[in-house]
Amino acid sequence: MTQTISQHAQIQELVSDLDQLVGVDGNFWEGRKAQSHDLSTPHQLRDFCRDILVDVFGLEVQGL
Amino acid sequence: MICLGCREKIKGNPPLKCSGCGHTHQARPPVVGINHVSQLLSALDSLAVEEIPLEDFEVIFDTFVEKMETLQRKWALDQSFLSPRLSGALQERFTKQFAELDEALQLGYQGVELVEAVLAGEIEHFDAAEECLVGFFRGVCAASASLLDQLDVLKQNDLGGQLYNLPSV
Numbered sequence: 001m002t003q004t005i006s007q008h009a010q011i012q013e014l015v016s017d018l019d020q021l022v023g024v025d026g027n028f029w030e031g032r033k034a035q036s037h038d039l040s041t042p043h044q045l046r047d048f049c050r051d052i053l054v055d056v057f058g059l060e061v062q063g064l
Numbered sequence: 065m066i067c068l069g070c071r072e073k074i075k076g077n078p079p080l081k082c083s084g085c086g087h088t089h090q091a092r093p094p095v096v097g098i099n100h101v102s103q104l105l106s107a108l109d110s111l112a113v114e115e116i117p118l119e120d121f122e123v124i125f126d127t128f129v130e131k132m133e134t135l136q137r138k139w140a141l142d143q144s145f146l147s148p149r150l151s152g153a154l155q156e157r158f159t160k161q162f163a164e165l166d167e168a169l170q171l172g173y174q175g176v177e178l179v180e181a182v183l184a185g186e187i188e189h190f191d192a193a194e195e196c197l198v199g200f201f202r203g204v205c206a207a208s209a210s211l212l213d214q215l216d217v218l219k220q221n222d223l224g225g226q227l228y229n230l231p232s233v
């Protein structure tokens with residue numbers, strides 16, 4: 001019989017187990033950032049700006 | 065995170081030298097940083113150009129598979145997908161992320177099967193194995209980040225009190 005997921009704590013436990021598997025030390029956001037190449041949301045636009053201005057150009061940009 | 069080669073705990077950014085076996089872990093784009101998937105992909109790259117012995121690769125691969133099997137057992141992933149198991153109120157809020165997780169996990173299993181095929185001599189599967197493992201990593205990270213963000217919102221808004229801490233049926 002399979003386990004029903006009925007509590008938020010179970011979701012957090014599952015995510016913790018997935019972290020153990022992939023080994024990202026809780027930083028799923030970095031992995032997600034690397035995965036997306038489209039620019040379809042404001043969040044992605046902001047990420048793109050940060051990546052190119054801060055990481056590539058080395059600029060200090062307020063708010064990024 | 066551990067070094068898949070010797071199981072020593074490791075932490076840090078690439079290049080990251082393991083204090084257990086001395087191996088220096090390098091970044092493996094498109095995966096960000098050092099983690100278990102980047103280690104497996106790096107080892108797969110090295111195997112493809114015969115930079116590491118087959119036995120060394122098998123140790124790394126077996127450790128990764130062991131982690132997959134542990135997760136599979138705990139969450140009975142061989143019996144059903146995760147998304148249909150969500151109950152009541154959780155379905156509305158989390159079905160999308162769990163469907164993404166189910167899809168990513170399938171890619172993970174396919175990746176493992178394809179690596180096994182490579183080890184059995186079917187070297188034409190190198191690229192497909194790599195593609196599946198990268199997709200697995202991306203999918204798990206994207207869905208998990210989204211899940212955690214949603215959980216944070218719930219907690220901050222305390223739509224909880226009743227909803228966050230108690231079973232949502």
